Amino acid sequence: MSKLILPASFWQAASRGLKGKCPRCSEASLFRAWLKPVASCPTCGQDWTHQQADDFPAYVAILVTGHLMAPLIIWLVTDFDLGSLALLAIIVPLAVAMMLGMLQPVKGAIIAAQWWNGLHGFKKERAAEAE
Numbered sequence: 001m002s003k004l005i006l007p008a009s010f011w012q013a014a015s016r017g018l019k020g021k022c023p024r025c026s027e028a029s030l031f032r033a034w035l036k037p038v039a040s041c042p043t044c045g046q047d048w049t050h051q052q053a054d055d056f057p058a059y060v061a062i063l064v065t066g067h068l069m070a071p072l073i074i075w076l077v078t079d080f081d082l083g084s085l086a087l088l089a090i091i092v093p094l095a096v097a098m099m100l101g102m103l104q105p106v107k108g109a110i111i112a113a114q115w116w117n118g119l120h121g122f123k124k125e126r127a128a129e130a131e
């Protein structure tokens with residue numbers, strides 16, 4: 001077992017979660033299936049059953065997708081002579097792919113944020129306290 005290196009900052013914890021890694025040790029996977037977190041980390045033993053991401057990852061994915069898609073949709077509509085069906089055929093699959101692709105990383109980051117802030121029964125740990 002390698003030495004536990006706690007994240008130095010909120011952003012490091014969140015980036016570990018974004019990559020689908022355990023926010024606490026960054027060694028093992030945070031997910032056992034697409035959107036199912038492991039019950040506990042096989043490397044550091046962190047209990048992940050306290051996480052309550054609920055549908056917040058979906059809200060974040062929709063918000064980000066909307067903000068990225070809006071300029072693209074405006075550009076497609078104003079600069080190209082595409083019919084409604086062609087627009088639909090470009091926009092819908094792209095939006096769905098972006099939202100689905102974002103769900104797991106966003107969920108990982110949200111779980112990391114909950115853990116970092118000691119929410120919902122998570123123990124708040126900081127690198128300095130671990131020394």
Ligand SMILES: [Zn+2]
Nearest residue numbers: 022025041044
């Ligand atoms: Zn871990």
